[in-house]
Amino acid sequence: MHMPQRLACLSSAAAALAGAIGAFAAEVPPGTKLHPVQEIVRGNGTEPATLDPNKSEGRPESNMAVELFEGLVTLNPDGKVIPGVAEKWESREDGRVWLFTLRRTAKWSDGSPVTAHDFEYSFKRMVDPKTASQYAWYLGKACNVKNGRAIVAGKVPPSELGVKALGDHTLQITLEKPVSYLIATLSHGSLMPVPRKAIEKYGDKWTEPGNMISNGAYKLAERVVNERIVMVRNPHYWNNAKTVIDKVTFLPIVNQSAEYQRYRANGIDMTADGGVPPEQLKQIRREIPNELVTWPQLGTYCYVFNFRKKPFDDVRVRKALSLALQREVIAQKLVGTGETPAYSFTPETAEGYSPIEHDWQRWTQAKREDEARRLLAAAGYSKARPLRFELLYNTNEQHKKIALAAAWMWRRIGPVEVVLVNQEWKTFLDSRNRGDFEVSRYAWIADYNEPSTMLDLFHSQHGNNDGKYNNPQYDAIMDRAKSTLDAGERTRLYQDAERILARDFPTVNVYHYSNRHLIKPWVKGYGHNPEGRILTRDLYIVAH
Amino acid sequence: MLKLILRRLLLEALPTLLVLVTVTFFLIRLAPGGPFSSEANMPPEVMAAIAAKYRLNQPAWQQYLGYLADLARGDFGPSFKYKDFTVNDLVWAAVPVSFRLGLMAFVVAVVVGIAAGVTAALRQNSWVDYSVMGIAMIGVVLPNFVLAPVLALVFAIGLKWLPAGGWEGGKLIYVVLPVAVLCQHYISVIARITRGSMIEVLGSPFIRTARAKGLPAGYILRRHALRPALLPVISYLGPAFVGIITGSVVVETFFGIPGIGQLFVNGALNRDYPMVLGLTILIGALTIFFNAVVHILYGFIDPRIRIH
Numbered sequence: 037m038h039m040p041q042r043l044a045c046l047s048s049a050a051a052a053l054a055g056a057i058g059a060f061a062a063e064v065p066p067g068t069k070l071h072p073v074q075e076i077v078r079g080n081g082t083e084p085a086t087l088d089p090n091k092s093e094g095r096p097e098s099n100m101a102v103e104l105f106e107g108l109v110t111l112n113p114d115g116k117v118i119p120g121v122a123e124k125w126e127s128r129e130d131g132r133v134w135l136f137t138l139r140r141t142a143k144w145s146d147g148s149p150v151t152a153h154d155f156e157y158s159f160k161r162m163v164d165p166k167t168a169s170q171y172a173w174y175l176g177k178a179c180n181v182k183n184g185r186a187i188v189a190g191k192v193p194p195s196e197l198g199v200k201a202l203g204d205h206t207l208q209i210t211l212e213k214p215v216s217y218l219i220a221t222l223s224h225g226s227l228m229p230v231p232r233k234a235i236e237k238y239g240d241k242w243t244e245p246g247n248m249i250s251n252g253a254y255k256l257a258e259r260v261v262n263e264r265i266v267m268v269r270n271p272h273y274w275n276n277a278k279t280v281i282d283k284v285t286f287l288p289i290v291n292q293s294a295e296y297q298r299y300r301a302n303g304i305d306m307t308a309d310g311g312v313p314p315e316q317l318k319q320i321r322r323e324i325p326n327e328l329v330t331w332p333q334l335g336t337y338c339y340v341f342n343f344r345k346k347p348f349d350d351v352r353v354r355k356a357l358s359l360a361l362q363r364e365v366i367a368q369k370l371v372g373t374g375e376t377p378a379y380s381f382t383p384e385t386a387e388g389y390s391p392i393e394h395d396w397q398r399w400t401q402a403k404r405e406d407e408a409r410r411l412l413a414a415a416g417y418s419k420a421r422p423l424r425f426e427l428l429y430n431t432n433e434q435h436k437k438i439a440l441a442a443a444w445m446w447r448r449i450g451p452v453e454v455v456l457v458n459q460e461w462k463t464f465l466d467s468r469n470r471g472d473f474e475v476s477r478y479a480w481i482a483d484y485n486e487p488s489t490m491l492d493l494f495h496s497q498h499g500n501n502d503g504k505y506n507n508p509q510y511d512a513i514m515d516r517a518k519s520t521l522d523a524g525e526r527t528r529l530y531q532d533a534e535r536i537l538a539r540d541f542p543t544v545n546v547y548h549y550s551n552r553h554l555i556k557p558w559v560k561g562y563g564h565n566p567e568g569r570i571l572t573r574d575l576y577i578v579a580h
Numbered sequence: 581m582l583k584l585i586l587r588r589l590l591l592e593a594l595p596t597l598l599v600l601v602t603v604t605f606f607l608i609r610l611a612p613g614g615p616f617s618s619e620a621n622m623p624p625e626v627m628a629a630i631a632a633k634y635r636l637n638q639p640a641w642q643q644y645l646g647y648l649a650d651l652a653r654g655d656f657g658p659s660f661k662y663k664d665f666t667v668n669d670l671v672w673a674a675v676p677v678s679f680r681l682g683l684m685a686f687v688v689a690v691v692v693g694i695a696a697g698v699t700a701a702l703r704q705n706s707w708v709d710y711s712v713m714g715i716a717m718i719g720v721v722l723p724n725f726v727l728a729p730v731l732a733l734v735f736a737i738g739l740k741w742l743p744a745g746g747w748e749g750g751k752l753i754y755v756v757l758p759v760a761v762l763c764q765h766y767i768s769v770i771a772r773i774t775r776g777s778m779i780e781v782l783g784s785p786f787i788r789t790a791r792a793k794g795l796p797a798g799y800i801l802r803r804h805a806l807r808p809a810l811l812p813v814i815s816y817l818g819p820a821f822v823g824i825i826t827g828s829v830v831v832e833t834f835f836g837i838p839g840i841g842q843l844f845v846n847g848a849l850n851r852d853y854p855m856v857l858g859l860t861i862l863i864g865a866l867t868i869f870f871n872a873v874v875h876i877l878y879g880f881i882d883p884r885i886r887i888h
Contacts, residue, residue: 462613
């Protein structure tokens, strides 16, 4: 089969978007009275480790990268993948080769055109061990790009990466094995094009204001570490006519109470991801209920069992603890900012996922607890021989509250004695990586909108499988799903995977995270992107 | 004098700093978790590339010698966390901010603190004394992290007179609240020390003699009492000055001020080894320097301990 093979769903999506260019950018409804000053101040949670997209580490960095740069694809306000610099794409050779056609209007902030060579340079730079990017593994492992893994391992030079510019406006990506969700992975913040001439001229200093050239809706104007990052409209951005906000300032405020006070004093228009301090929740609900905005997030809060430590190799113990946990109480009463109780690990909102129902999900709490008691007794626990274990979490008031509640809920089913252990963040990570825990808090936020970003964690080879859960049947399903191009078939495979997890209980799933912000009533244009990304280019400020 | 300064520098300051660098260098590496550990574990080959870039793959003694060599050239090395900057970039951007904030708070603290202490001492055991010392007591026990939000609540959210945070290059309206929070503790301590020492001095024989000679009270206070009474205050001011200008973690974090305090606390949390080392050296050097300054100041105030 060497005929060019288009993936129907993707090409039709691209065609639909080509017809309605305005689908991505600030959509101001007719008749809206805009405020004369279109400037916004947003929280960013913490100081980004870098403004270099290739060296991105997580949300604080990718938040900046996607404002300043635009990748092949981007996300609309509701999180759907839409064309970015690439206006269309097609796959060949059964999904092993992808051709991206770049829009000719795409420009850098200095007015020069964005070309396929810029992407080739960026992707090769990212996997180059010399760049020392923390996401160097991404192109090889998540996207299966040819030679990605071998380059990262230092076995093959970066020039051999399966990414090649065929002229200025066509980019070819070659994969080792087809990945059904390749396009979704390409919206990642680290996969932005980077300006070769600025990097070669300024070295590590290329990200400073004045040196940086970017191709997104905004360009960097000012940066004061630990105070603010200011960006202004990029007049050369291809869709600049549709951008409304002229200037955006990001404040790296770690302390949520401090951020809240500045929000209340009108110094901030939109708090950072999760920028709703739990201590002030009551006051927020009383005084500014309409400014608390929440929607589901692709992420899960749970407790992970360490399979290397007894008795957590016994499924009866794991199941008993999972059944006894009153997730509704924790999600809705204790946390209460839009979180949903988690029965499965994958959030229901993940693209291409359809949740399974667990038999005990419909039981009353009393019945669940009875079953948990029976399981514990069967596993040999009694008053004379109670189940004793340590629950590890990173130091934080909210985690402590949840752990206390969990310990109390487990004690209700009988002979369970939980010792709470908290550690400072890096110490905690160290303990968890070394497997020095019995049961530990664990949380995962999706890298891209697809169930595999969650479910891969339980693959025996995954680097974040801290509990060392190992089920060959599970591994086989996940391996198959990755290269299954049929969407329906893939959904079924993910359900099979969740069914195995529902039998094995590698975690006690507690809740699915919510995206939550405080947003001033005059800020409009944001959608409900499950990945939480809110792009300033989609926003506008109404008269107030 | 020059000989003395040289002796202090070569025999005291440099060895002290070397011990400080050595202890900090190895101590911070003992802290669990590394600069590059994160929630998303990296594959070992990615970790190896990062370790190679930052020389973390070398044995500790080699890293240590390399660090000393860089340090001798005034290079604090790259920040492990903030990849766009070296430690020098970050520290020299933050020093003027903390210095400006600290200096203002220091001046306010010294002026108000001494004035309050003297006033209380002159009216010992009157209602003035009790109220000044009562307020000072509250100042000593009231922590920054309580005062900062309370002041922000009243003046930023309630009255809307001042911003609740930010620095904006140190514009006056952005400085008022942080200075108020930062100086309150020092005002209280200085007032208490001044009062105690002033009462002691006022009861001493040479003051009694001056009074007996019929000198005016104001003259006695300025000419005879104030100087000896300030000695204990001066010895407190040296370390206090270093403490106040090297940044208050709480004030900087709460008000979003881009100073040394934020760098220090983030450096420790992020295990940003070069950042923590650089700031430790800086603060160590400042402490040694200002202690020396205090020592010299003593001589001017009290001729009995003038350096020979």
